Amino acid sequence: MLLRTALLAATVAAGFSGIASAQTIYPIDRAEILAGAKFDLKVEFPGAPAAGSVKVTIDGRDAAEVLGAKPVIVEKEDGGDLTAYWLRDVSVAKAGRVEVTATAGDKSKKVAWEVYGTPKGRVAKNVILFIGDGLSVAHRTAARIMSKGIVEGRYGGELAIDDMPAMALISTAGTDSIVTDSANAMSAYTTGHKSCVNALGVYCAKNKNTLDHPKVETIGDLLKRKTKMAVGVVTNSEIEDATPAGVVAHTRKRSDYNDIVKMFFDVKPDVIMGGGSPFFLAKTTPGSKRADDVDYIKKFEEAGYTFVSTKTEMNKAVADGKGKILGLYNTGNVDGALDLKYLKKGTVSKFPDQPDVVDETRAAIATLSKNPDGFFLMVESARIDKYSHSLDAERAIFDTIMLDNAVKVAKDFAAEKNDTLIIVVGDHTHGVTILGTYDDDRPGQTPREKLGTYADAAVPNYGPVDAEGYPTNIDVSKRMAFTFASYPDHCYNAKPYLDGEFVPAVAGATKGTYVENPKNCDRPGAVHVTGNLPFDANSGVHSGDDEVLTAIGPGSEMFRGHKPNTFVFRVMTTALGLAQ
């Protein structure tokens, strides 16, 4: 109690003594803003100066006047020691450098934005953005080894995701950290603004309510507001999860799933497919995770959507020529490729007729491409990331092959006419690498004894691949040592997890700590691995490495060298000529 009082006193003193930090202006310095795209301009003045004493200008003129909006000034916003100045839902029409200055008394802060136009107009009819969640270089290499095979150092073929003319190295850092998450990462692609971990379509201001932070327009908002294009959002995660949500959502907290479903309804993408049905069910329905009585499946149906819950129903809706489809195929995430196609583990017994990402992509393109004004489609192979968190190499690699198959469907569609920009990119990376092979013919029992490096690694002997490029046998005597740089305490035996997704750690008796999952320690050859992460980590974590982007089609030539993740938005909106 004493400590808290002392801290409070110190904070108050800081506010009054003028050593508080400077004003914070959102959008932040060096923001790149599409001309005509909407955003909230917010300035936070520390020390809660009187409303009459704060001033915000754009290139020397009153900001409210320049942007044609009425300012809202809130002293002690949310009870905090700040005065907030808001101009909501504004835009800058003309391309060029814009200087914003915020002044209160003798304190002043200046930021500059780059507003960019799209002077060439529209060069692409359609844009398809493929996100391999967590897709890192080793995932690509491992998928190529498994799917195409390798003989005398040469692969048996190219992956669809690799065989593209444009390529760039993409940095994923957020405003707050060199390592980011899927929410903030996707938000950079869908809004062109960098933000912070857990945020979607907002800057991370000091607001207490997660929905009150300064918003920036998403590509979903923008297309529905300014064009007649169709919009599709397709994933095998829960549809409310960060990546799909990034097309429509504005929240500081990615787990605001109830609100995110409402945001999907507000924006109304024409095709919505994934898992996560409990957030669409009224709370009176057992199995619901909603906190209210709204039945969103019914609301979407009333809005003209065909609701489908299996692959069969999905294909029928497409064959019947339905224009708006809501597909929810699982209560949680849709099962990954290894479980769907071979092992039948996970939730396949409960949901035996789930489409994979390839089926979803085919259905979405068939539906969206009927729109004469073109379409934007986001497709995510979500579980590359989820299985990399759980240190489950084979499942992560299978879902990379699944991404490749989905990209092939899109390339085949686009090949007919050169009017579709296709982008394939991760959203952040995992610390994954291919060390060599684990060889059961080597002496000993434990992973270290089985590991072959350099010449001893040779090549793995996965079973022959099926028509979709998946190896028909992964439980082979010589398999890739696809390893993870970050991990909690766990037991490991360097074998594929045929009984279901690996669960490396479970919660310990001490709150906020995780310990090795004892189930794994009885596997033959298993060794205890001491975690290298903080004790509150229950799985592997993202890394701050750059990622590789590949692209094909009109507009893709903009990708070259090294770019920030926000550049993906710039390329997509430039190809579609979305500036005023």
Next chain:
Amino acid sequence: MVTGSDGRSETTVSRRWFTAAGLSLFWAAPSRAADPVILTFDRLYGSFGVRGLTFSDLVLGNLGRPVTLTGYMAPPLKAEASFFVLTREPMAICPFCQSDADWPVDIVVVRMRAETPLVSAGTRVTVTGTLEAGSKTDPDTGFVSQLRIVDADFRRAG
């Protein structure tokens, strides 16, 4: 039927009580009245689909009655250990778990009779208490649950 100030809810409660009482006479007759009915995660639901779950007859027939259920203790959302989540499997991967949004659908919320030290999520526990169903939002955490065992105790399962 009793009609109180809110006739409808009184009627509903009374009907449920009669249903429960009737079923308990039928099912529990051979055993002593105090013996809890043994539930398993496999027998909680009659159907399990995208459009929602239906509780099994076993659950519906034992609402308000003592039950036991064995599963894994997941970390609670609040510091005090009077409230935890019982899961079918040890808590799965959930790198950004921040709310009930991220939990599996078939969880059971357990409200303890008294605060009790927790055990590791890798340890199976058997919970005994009174079965309660229907959507409920915890006023402190906002945690939404559909199935609960209240006034409960737990012990380590074999």
